[in-house]
Amino acid sequence: MKIKFDKNQDYQLDAINAVVDVFEGQPLAQGEQELAFETASGELFTDLGIGNRLLLSDAALFTNVQAIQQRNSVDVVAELQGRNFSVEMETGTGKTYVYLRTIYELNAHYGWKKFIIVVPSVAIREGVMQTIKLTREHFVSLYNNTPLDAWVYESLQVSRLRGFATSNQLQLLVINIQAFDKKDIAVIHRDNDRLSGRRPIEFIQATSPIVIIDEPQNMESKVAKEALESLHPACTLRYSATHRSSYNLLYRLDPVKAYELRLVKRIEVDSVLAIAGFNEPYIAVKNITATKSKISAKLEIDMEAANGPVRKTVTVSGNGGNLYALSREREQYQGYVVSGIDAGNKYIEFENGVVLSMGESQGGYTDEIMRIQIEETVREHFDKELAISRLPEGQRLKVLSLFFIDRVANYTRDDGKIRRWFIEAYEKIAAQKRFEGLKPLPIDKVHNGYFAQDKHGFKDSSEGHTTKADDEAYHLIMEAKEQLLSLDEPLRFIFSHSALREGWDNPNVFQICTLNETQSVTRKRQEIGRGLRLPVRENGERSFDESINRLTIIANESYRDFAKALQDQMQEEWGGIKYPVANKRDREKATLKQGWMLDEDFKALWERIKHQTRYQVHYDTEKLITKAVENLNQLPPLTKPDFQVLKGELITTETGVVTELRATHRRDGNRPVHTIPDLLAHLQRETELTRSTLAQILIRSGRLAQAALNPQQLI
DSSP: OOOOOOTTOHHHHHHHHHHHGGGTTOOOOOOEEEEEEEOTTSOEEEEEEEOOOOOOOHHHHHHHHHHHHHHTTOOOOSSOOTTEEEEEEOTTSOHHHHHHHHHHHHHHHHOOOEEEEEESSHHHHHHHHHHHHHHHHHHHHHTTTOOEEEEEOOGGGTTHHHHHHHOSSEEEEEEEGGGTSOTTTOGGGSOOGGGTTOOHHHHHHTTOOEEEEESGGGGOSHHHHHHHHTTOOSEEEEEESSOSSOTTEEEEEOHHHHHHTTOBOEEEEEEEEEESOOOSOOEEEEEEEEOSSOEEEEEEEEEOOTTSOEEEEEEEETTTOBHHHHTTSOGGGTTOBEEEEETTTTEEEETTSOEEETTOEESTTHHHHHHHHHHHHHHHHHHHHHHHHTSOTTSOOOOEEEEEOSOTHHHHSTTOHHHHHHHHHHHHHHTSGGGTTSOOOOHHHHEEEEOOOOTTOOOOSGGGOOSHHHHHHHIIIIIOHHHHHSTTOOOOEEEESSTTSSSOOOTTEEEEEEOSOOTTTSOHHHHHHTTOBOOBOTTSOBOOOTTTOEEEEEESSOHHHHHHHHHHHHHHHTOOOOOOOOOGGGOOOOOOOTTGGGOHHHHHHHHHHOSOOOOOOOOOHHHHHHHHHHHHHHSOOOOOOEEEEEEEEEEEETTEEEEEEEEEEEEEOOOOOOOOOOHHHHHHHHHOOOHHHHHHHHHHHTOGGGTTTOHHHHO
């Protein structure tokens, strides 16, 4: 199949024209000029090359910027914020297509030929190169066969930069920020004999390139800013959905507008939550921080409360924090005393030998929830495939599911639990009678993973691959988008840790399963952004069927919490959603009524309640036991811990992200309870009855025999 691109998308044309019109008044010029380099000895090295000439003054640029901002209803700047120009486009709306087409437009209008795209990661770089490849024929037909020489900078091929500088052809260099942000070690900053002793970066600087920054919020450090300035750009064009600094913002396509125009999929959240739990020592490591005076960790634990346990966040330090005491003496936390916190390696250790890293958790049925999440994802996937299989020929499309996992080894190892649970779920659901009409596929062909290169040796780029299978997975997931979208390609389920969280996306991702703690270590919009783009049918055209265009997030938090986190992030990054926040200074003083102590009604009340009263209660122990047994027998039977799956739709509006509950069902838990607390001690603290009395109540009611099923529910 071949993806088809629509040249007439109004919102994309608006974004393109916003940048082109910044330079209105710039004369069309070829920009041919002599590039001169002075050697260390004072000699002059010359070469003929093509550079960009931006002849407009800052005053002219400022006038143009204000006119464009008024036209596009964005905040008008009071002064020009340098020669940096920003475009904000929601993830999945064609940002890369827009800036690639902008390159052709700037060349057609002003004759500029030297462009550089700077990216923060390998995944984003590969996504850019893939889009260049997919759009090449489309742009050739739009721009009268204008050739584009696009290539990735590699330190072993710096001599190509001479060609970049001297070529009369439209040049596009794609480069990672890491290739030139360290002046003392980067090859691009060192003298090179193959370039007549010149530094490779000088050939870039001499052309005054138009620099396009993809995801500039990842390049806001002082080092990154200095590196970008070292390219000597004529101007910089900044493209992102989540700008940190929107310099001279020209155009904004925010989440609300994208949602209203149906330019992205609708979002549903499937929440997998434990019910009737609290039987095990639940601990989630939310954060680990170090100051000059101490190291501390924020932990989420279950804490005893008046109406039963509640989940709370506590702070512990490395000098013996006792979770038993912090939980208000919950038996499950006996032995959980902090023995050490490592801020460098981000882990906490307890005296009983338990070690947890930041972002990890134990207890709270973590494994059971993950297993059910995987099963729900596979079930959603098959349901989607079944619905699509009933569409007319030409309208069918490939369904993909993406898993973000907690640890790479949990999938890459043959006995990894995530791999094992996935295979079990796939075989179980594929065998169900209602899916028998779907094309059967071999289990070893339907799933694969892509993981980033780091100090542990996980893979990120083709250079780091160790086997032929690694190379094939990398090519299919990162480079061969059209092949991956083909119904004939069996790969349906993709596993990743973090490498695909930003920069990579695929329009036919319909399910995203988060098997990790995403609240504090990732960004919600990055997460869902991998599947927001409208899907592509088997004929290469986009699908606008709203019954199909739904992205389902299978999460380990409630859909309302997910929506709130998404809304909070949108408020932080975009600022367009307002929250009713009370002002502490708006509190009103309550003034006591004059002479209140002389009020007759008050004096009468005080006479009735001022006397100290003691009460003594006499009761018959046997009658108490009998009555307690009767009451216990009126209660429903104990049930083993199970799990609730709630599906809610997230709707983005001008006032915020709102939710609507769509469906709910339960899933049974298979794991027995391993920790049974001291029931009598707990009940004795709460009731002040003797242990023997409490024991008789439990034995006669028959409830003691059920304690192993769900002790917390019994309590």
